[in-house]
Amino acid sequence: MIEALARNLKHSFEVSELGDIHYYLGMEVEKDREGDYFLSQQKYIREVIVSSGLADAKDSKTPLDPGYIKNESEGTPLPSNAEYQKLIGKVLYVAVNTRPDISTAVSILSRKTNHPTHEDWNELKRVVRYLKGTINYRLRLSRKxxxxxxxxxxxxxxAENRDDRKSHSGFVFQVNGGTVSWACRKQSCVSLSTAEAEFIALAEAAQEALWLKLLLQELNDEQRVVIYEDNQSCLKIIEREKLTRKMKHIATKFHFTKDLIEKQEIECIYCPSEDMVADLLTKPLQRIRLEKLVKLIGLSITV
Structure with a gap:
């Protein structure tokens, strides 16, 4: 298919064959002897570190202090939000392309772009110091x-957000063992229970799964979809014929997800919490837990 596309392009445009890709939109691309690809942004991260004045700063072991959320609404406002917004944009580009391990921190800190405090600024610089200490991380796309x-x-x-008690969703998708999609975001409505928050997150993941499946079908690659969920109560919601009166406000998400399952577009399976990779994308984690999930998501260190 790729060869046919290349031939068609050559008929209409002047095309130069440059061989294997090594650099694309600020991302370094490497390939090993076994055919695995590795994505990183080491050059870009170095530029962010230097421009932030943190070249000599001490490395951080985690991107965000787990206790930050408790005091998120407190602090002395910065005189200007310009530098904060600029740095948020820089680390966001890293988070969405090659570094899912900082996505939660960037998502949470992005909520403060209009009225950041000195405490927010310190935590944002902590993200950069974490990137400084993990600059050799590469995202592996494996064939194994x-x-x-x-x-x-x-x-x-x-109910992660202390201001409005809205929950935080996160999902990760891997194709043939390589992480290709991830996201974390604040939910749009207030959930009344853990199971409800988990179900809303599952519905968001199901939307992404459907898009991925359709994309691969366009490439003539049929794939079955399995979504792992660590909340038993959430899985029981899916088994119901209809929602209870107390959960009617999420009826649309319920029917959307259940319809995909009944049509065998997706399959939902229980996963122990200790192996839940998406935990990395819902809240700040302690170092040991963070390092375990970083490996499971496919980030490795350049030797």
Whole structure:
């Protein structure tokens, strides 16, 4: 298919063959002898570190202090939000392309772009100091994983936001063992229970799964979709014929997800919490837990 596309392009445009890709939109691309690809942004991260004045700063072991959320609404306002917004944009570019391990921190800190405090600024610089200490991390796209499967992980942190008590969703998707998609975001409505927050996160993951499946179908690559969920109560919601009166406000998400399951577009399976990769995308984690999930998501160190 790729060769046919290349031939068609040559008929209409002047095309130069440059061989294997090594650099693309600020991302370094490496390939090993076994055919695995590695994505990183080491050059870009170095530029961010220097421009932030943190070249000589001490490395941080985690991107965000787990206790930061408790005091998120407190602090002395910065005189201007310009530098804060500029740095948020820089680390966001890293988070969405090659570094899912900083996505939660960037998502949470992005909520303060209009009225950041000195405490927010210190935590944002902590993200950069974490990148400084992990600059050699590369995202691995392996050929050794389960062929023919889109594997997803869905999780939520219930009532995480202390201001409005909205929960935080996170999901990760891997194709043939390589992480290709991830996201974390604040939910749009207030959930009344952990199971409800988990189900809303699952519905968001199901939307991404459907898009991935359709994309791969366009490439003539049929894939089964499995989404792992670590909340038993959430899985029981899916088994119901209809929602209870107390959960009617999420009826649309319920019917959307249930319809995909009944049509065998996706399959939802229980996963122990200790192996829930998407936990990385719902809340700040302690170092040991963070390092375990970083490996599971496919980030490795350049030797």
């Amino acid at each position: 994983g389960e062929v023919g499967a889109i594997t997803g992980y869905s999780d939520a942190d219930w």
